[in-house]
Amino acid sequence: MNNLIECQQVSYHYNSGKIKTPVLEALNLSISSGESIAILGQSGCGKxxxxxxxxxxxxxxxxxVHLNGTNLGQLSEDKITELRAQHLGFVYQFHHLLKDFSALDNVAMPLLIRGDDKQVALTSAGELLSKVGLQDRLDHRPAE
Known part of the structure; x- marks a missing residue:
């Protein structure tokens, strides 16, 4: 597998006036294409x-930070947005689903926004929902 995401000695800190607050220090991380990960930790730890x-x-x-072999620090915001739309998906603890749309439509939405064919997007969304055990709830709305 190829590394989709790679962090090399990544550090991040917040500046508040003269106070520098470190959040991440010298992080090295590799995530392969097709790999699913979970980022867990206490509140405020940098997730x-x-x-x-x-x-x-x-x-x-x-x-x-490299995405698909490209150093994000060397790209424009537009190019980073394009790469993110093509290669990444985030699932957050607190999801914000569109209440009037089915699970299938909610999952297909980002694919449609990036320009995928509707049938391809719906097929991909169905496969993703099946992978997480929701194949019997494709037509359910968030409140159901």
């Missing part, structure tokens, strides 16, 4: 910060 760095929504204070 959301890490997700923002992995998705190119924030830049590290030090180190490099």
């Amino acid at each position: 959301s910060t890490l997700l923002n760095l992995l998705g190119g929504m924030s830049q590290p204070s030090k180190g490099e």
